[in-house]
Amino acid sequence: MTVDGSVVGQIGKGLVLLVGVTHDDTEDDARYLADKLAGLRIFEDGEGKMNLSVLDVAGEVLSVSQFTLYGDTRKGKRPNFMAAARPEQAKPLYEKLGELLREKGLRVETGVFGAMMDVELVNWGPVTLILESR
Numbered sequence: 001m002t003v004d005g006s007v008v009g010q011i012g013k014g015l016v017l018l019v020g021v022t023h024d025d026t027e028d029d030a031r032y033l034a035d036k037l038a039g040l041r042i043f044e045d046g047e048g049k050m051n052l053s054v055l056d057v058a059g060e061v062l063s064v065s066q067f068t069l070y071g072d073t074r075k076g077k078r079p080n081f082m083a084a085a086r087p088e089q090a091k092p093l094y095e096k097l098g099e100l101l102r103e104k105g106l107r108v109e110t111g112v113f114g115a116m117m118d119v120e121l122v123n124w125g126p127v128t129l130i131l132e133s134r
Helices: 027-039 087-103
Strands: 014-019 050-052 060-065 107-110
Touching: 014 087, 027 087, 060 087, 087 107
Parallel strands: 014 060, 060 107
Antiparallel strands: none
16 A cells, blocks of 8 residues: 555555444444454365454454545435544544554554555455444
8 A cells, every 4th residue: 555655554465454434433343343353254274165364364454544435325426425434533443443453463554544545455365345343
């Protein structure tokens, strides 16, 4: 992941998280997601079954703040981002999620909150999931 041409975060095998925060999210939501992400069995075992977690495979996490996930496109031609939390609420929760994942023993790389970032990923599998705390 780069900002203004400089690498600000990069991982090998692991998870790329696009993290959106909405108005009623709390630290409990971050805790729930950290537990779920660390234990989610989505990596293949020796038999090719999705049976291993990111911890089991010694994977890493690249976490990207992404308020646009809360873009509402149901009306008109321009997304409405009113469901996204304001930066003063979203940034501490985004940072808390990274902290909680690190406490579980994961290496976590992050971008720059609120910056225009170029994110490149190789979607191995591909496995893409939406995780919500409620």
